[in-house]
Amino acid sequence: MAVAKSDSMIIAIPVWNSRVSPVFDVAKTVRIADLDDQSGELVADGTHVLSRTRPAAALSEIGVDVLVCSAISAPLEAALFGLEIEVISDICGSPDEIISAIAAGDTELVRFRSPGSKCKPKRLAAMRIAHGEKGPGRSA
Numbered sequence: 001m002a003v004a005k006s007d008s009m010i011i012a013i014p015v016w017n018s019r020v021s022p023v024f025d026v027a028k029t030v031r032i033a034d035l036d037d038q039s040g041e042l043v044a045d046g047t048h049v050l051s052r053t054r055p056a057a058a059l060s061e062i063g064v065d066v067l068v069c070s071a072i073s074a075p076l077e078a079a080l081f082g083l084e085i086e087v088i089s090d091i092c093g094s095p096d097e098i099i100s101a102i103a104a105g106d107t108e109l110v111r112f113r114s115p116g117s118k119c120k121p122k123r124l125a126a127m128r129i130a131h132g133e134k135g136p137g138r139s140a
Helices: 055-062 074-082 095-103 125-130
Strands: 008-016 029-036 042-049 066-068 086-088
Touching: 008 042, 008 055, 008 095, 029 095, 042 095, 055 074, 074 086
Parallel strands: 008 066, 066 086
Antiparallel strands: 008 029, 029 042
């Protein structure tokens, strides 16, 4: 599923048993949601089978802006960072609810943090930038 870049934010969520997959590195499929930057409306939604030999490149080819996942290895996270794909990790729950929360403007996803998480919540930089806010090292 290739999604054309426009004024949207493309989110990928690895899915297993209708929940966020426990470890992105071994996920076989990702849910791809394309949200309009201004309205937050869902423009496109579908699933994509990941290439296990090139998962970072596969997400980049789709045009993903943000990966929301539970756990991810440091090398794969670094590869995604190098491809300018934002990673929000330590998230669990229903992909439908997570996508709805992001569409409604939830930039921290605190209620979806894994139990016992010690990670400091990150704000979705892609959403801040889409709404004209400046993030670290970025200009709007």
